Amino acid sequence: MNRVLDDALIYEILSVVEEIPEGKVATYGQIARLIGRERNARLVGRVLSMAEFYGSYPCHRVVNHAGRLVPGWSEQKQLLEAEGVSMKNMDHVDIKSYQWHL
DNA sequence: CATGTGACTTCTT
């Protein structure tokens, strides 16, 4: 099993991800900053990779700072377009216009 | 134990 990461950290991350409104996207760094771990963006990505194991979360609304989608995840593009998020190109979303702001 | 890679960011040249 996987229990390497702190359950508290996972809860915090998933809580924030769950708060992302429909039609908006957030970056790993932004999430990391919200939970007080600005430099731990990598952990956010790792947690999201196994987020489905913990439950159903809108992890498709999370992209990197450049708006690039998750490599090797073809569904993400369709999921975002279905929410009204425009694509910059094949693998990048128009994060400049759809980034989640508090 | 050392190195390198990965759903990453930010600061500095």
Added chain:
DNA sequence: TAAGAAGCCACAT
């Protein structure tokens, strides 16, 4: 604005 370096965490070799 683009490119390089540093920072940080978990995991594979």
